[in-house]
Amino acid sequence: MTSWRTIAAKKKAEQLALIPKEWTLKLDDITQQVEVDVSSIPDTCGLLNAKEIQITNSDLPDLLEKLAAGEWSSVSVTTAFYKRAIIAHQLTNCLTEIFIERALARAAGLDDHLQKTGTVVGPLHGLPVSLKDQINIKGLESCMGYVSWVGIFADKNSVLTDILENAGAVIFVKTNIPQTLMWAETFNHVFGRTSNPFNRSLTSGGSSGGEGALIAMRGSPLGVGSDIGGSIRIPAAFCGTYGLRPSYGRVPYAGCVNSLEGQDSAPSVLGPLSNSIAGIKTFMKTVIDARPWLKDPLAVRKRWSDDEYNLADHGNGQNLCFAIMWDDGMIVPHPPIIRGLEIVKKALLDAGHKVIDWKPSKHAEMYKCLGDIWTAGAAEDFSVVTAMTGEPVIASMIPDDEIPVVDIVDKHQIVDALAPGISAYRLWQTHKKKRMLREEHLQLWEDTAGMTGTGRAVDAIISPAAPYTAVRHGQNKSAQYTMVWNVLDYSTLVIPVSRVDPTIDIVKAPHEFYNEGDKANYNIYNPANFANAPISVQLVGRTLEEEAVIAMGEIVDKALKRAQVIETQRNI
Template sequence: MTPNIDHKGATWQEIAQKVRDHRDITVEKIEPAIPTQFDYLPSRVIDVPRQHLSAAEVEITESPIDSLLSSLAIGKLTSLEVTKAFLRRAAIAQKLTNCVYELLPERAIARAKELDEALAKGEPVGPLHGLPISVKEHIGVEGRDCTAGFVGWVGNKSPYDANILKILLKAGAVLYVRTTEPQGLMVLETCSNITGVTTNPHNTSLTPGGSSGGEGALLALRGSPLGIGSDIGGSIRSPAGNCGIYGLRPTPARLPLIGLEAFSIGCETVMGAIGPMSPTLDGIELFMKTVLNSRPWDDDLSLHQMPWRVLEPSKKLTVGVIWDDGVVKPSPPVQRALKEVVEKLKALPDVDVIDWAPYKHDEAMKLLTKLYAPDGGRAFAKGLATSGEPWLPLPEFTMKGSPGVEDLEQHDIWKYTKDREIFRYMYLQEWNNAAPTMDVILSPVGPLPAPPHGTSKYWGYTSIWNLLDYPGIVFPVTKVNPELDAKDESYKPRNEMDKLYYDNYSVDGQKDAPVALQLVAKKLYDEELVEALKTIKREISLPFVNSLA
């Protein structure tokens, strides 16, 4: 869509500045007030919020989600005190990483008081009673901007809360913060002409990923216990991996998309999905159970009519391993994380580990280039033109500069859509024939733990699963270790993209970066996927190094 908004002759810079001014005002409303600036900040800012919060606020914001919900349900903690604690921590997170689009203190505090009054009169409102939740900006909130990263869409007000929010609010959640996203959403980093650059709290010279990078940074700083991201090429999994948290991209059409905005709404060459992001795996499962047990398909027949299935733990698990997709080689810390996980899995009596040779991933990347921008970037450019804002380098590369992008004729779109369906069919045949017992695939999330700003051009390790419509979940494993993760100076890059990532890896440059991996299952096997990760996490004691500590 292209909203018809009159900015009365304002420049794009003036429009963007008004958004930032508004955000700063919402931060200033937080009580007790947070520091207006910090005298000195290290590159790793994970520990900084603890220095500016009370002991009670630290305990609340760092409590496991199940413990927090238990305390809220019995009134040991009030929704008001929990909400205020997360508002303060989110405000500090904004000062540290620029991850907040706006805080919603009036709405959140009113909602918290309402929930406390309801509990005083009877039972908790729902399974999420009193739990603060964060949300990516392009997921609509009634009466608030929904820009999808375009300056010209500032002032495009959502007429109602997105369906996913309605479900979570009915379950007792408190919405208190909206997070940053990149220009037009189509980037694995988080930079826009509206809010600027969002940084990684583990190392601010690195990107938190994108396009749900504001969520990633906020959750890593424990400024939220549970957030909502979206993913059409890795936009949940990239920030989850870069920031050392958990993120699930479910099978598309399991969770409702009504109320979201994007320049490509209506284009179904590659389907997007929304999904949960959380510092804990428990948060991921809680989100899915809560939403799917509400039967969202009763109001939206585009959704699969499948409640969240409770499974018995698998007695036997077969894990296929992608060591390298053949296009861009994983960097040393990613290779090490894979090896460490695989070695521990092989020692388990009820887990079989096999190597899984990627099936034509190079061809898949060429096909995705056609499907992501079938109009050659015209719709994206139209979104920019609503304000006159300039292209930023990464979205320009993705939407019109990437080799193979072209403005397709309708018949060409039909052809590439058919090719997509053939590829999906052939990939499944390969899985069924070559590894019929394989339950899940273990792979990198990306070639680097967290890339330097402005360098995230390769989506292959995540977008392949978007092409296939397979669910994927990302989980933290370890951290970059200067003693173990030295660069291989003898390596000869196989192509230009491989060289870009090789050149941008530095064991010193990636200092403190989390290293995560990804688990993937067949379409609609979301429950099996989460159960497999629960088993693996429990049996080999993941993560090996807690990057959020």
């Protein structure tokens, strides 16, 4: 048997060979430093011309408008984003599959169609779109970080790939993930580690960490990740992008490779990442308008609702009431996260909305419930796949050359996942427990109607996406701030707020710790280590409320941008 190391090295060498020499960065002393912000290098490295810089810094609505008008060709837009994606990859290691000729041929075909017919193929006409590695594209690999799956080529597109291409998209790269997908960081034996573009000593998150880094570097205008416990939202939060975790079945999953397949109690979902909420909305409306339930039997039969987007159930968007969850009763977030919540609260109050506090309930039970569901068959699932080559199952994200640091919480779930799972009967009881927790939380939400002053329950919850911003590689030990919303199947949107400033986000005096994990989390905070890391929040709506969550996200985002303008004017 060929050794797994040989297979992995060969695949990585093949990837490197696909990068055009003229798109290769000349790495200098700055770009080789670890603790450095590389997010602006694509604009300054000299590999992109002025038009390509303009294209890649354009917001998605402007891109689509210019593509539809023929002002910019799909070939020129795809080339610009491909070059920027390759630059981003050299700085953060965010890509897996690279297929330049195929993507440019697709773009040329779309340009030809527009020129001959005067019409676009669909709402995404000519737009480059990146996909997380697990989303199948016919003729390409989806090894998903497993050496065992290298050399297995998809014989057909996933349903989502077909929908995006039928809408006119140019699928142009696939992005890096952790082995098994069951990590909140991104590292595997095949492609290696993905770093955070704002500080490469920090993680980009996971499991959609390649997407988070690529979108943040503006190497793609729209990407697709997946989320079983925070895998869209954590990279979005750590990398300062927008990211939506839809409810189960709203976006079709059929045709993707995955871990824990057959586990349908709390399944993974696909969702978008973008540098604007407009990108999130465009993706969701495009996919839903394609009626995915006719192509994937597990897709929910629910059309895009303009009434819901116009917030018909939320006072038509006037005088909304948001509830802020300052902590989850288990781990108190670091100072930058608290400051981010305070910024959001003030912006919403200044915009005329109401803000109350949210008291978390049974988060520890929900966190454990989801962990028990995952680990019921995870050990066998991982061992069956890795046995084909003998590659080891990754049990730590700490870099090999670093001394292990103190754990933030108890062992990461992936370690627990290697232990034997519970019986089928015990699993059924866990499913029952999850249902009961969802019922109780529904009532908890409804009971807030007496506190809001609007005559209805809280419109949305504002929550941390993690108890910290992006942390050092190997330190992201918990996903509890995102996992609870997976248990409840709430639609959740990450919104960027600010960046860590060590002069402002100073260490606070010790609080009364909830537990040893809370104390350990407090102790790892050193402002200098988190400098420049994005600060983000989650906006949490209810099940299948994607339209309303997007609309309320727009309201929050607008309030934040207005507050930023006022602050800038005040400082002039």
